[in-house]
Amino acid sequence: MAERYSSFQSGSMSWFLQRVTAAFLVVVLAFHFFMLHFVHHAPEVTFAGTQARMSQIGYFLTMTLFLITAAFHGVNGVYAALINQGLTGSRKTAVKWVLVVAGVLLSAQGIYVALVMNGLM
Structure with a gap:
């Protein structure tokens, strides 16, 4: 039987955060899907409606946390997958920083849009 390998060491901070963010994302994604597909049907989702929802502090904070958590979870997952494929040395360092910058830029743009909305x- 093939040996299982993971870049996440069980109990490490990366391992823990990947699981916590996954649990949070499942719950918030279900909320997001429910709100935008069952409460507000596609033809009812408008710019003004989005502004109205985003003006509610609870919704605003939830969607902002959703964005930041999804960006972290995605970047951390891609990084772990690349390490699992054998990425090492200076390439590993370069990829890590490219992913960090991409995650920060994505989060900053999303937060800006959320603040505007x-x-x-």
Whole structure:
């Protein structure tokens, strides 16, 4: 039988955060899907409706945390997958920093959009 290998060491901070963010994402994704597909049907989702939802502090915070958590979970997962494929040395360092910058830029752009939709900018 093939030996199982993972770049995540069981009990490490990366391992723990990947699981916590996954659990959070499952719950918030279900909420997001419910809100935008059952409560507000596709033809009812408008710019004004999005602004109205984003003006509610609870919804705004939830969607902002959803964005940040998804960005972290995705970047961390891609990094772990590349390490599992044998990425090492200076390439590993370069990829890590490219992913960090990409995650930060994605989060910053999303937060900016959320603030605009909330009317704070």
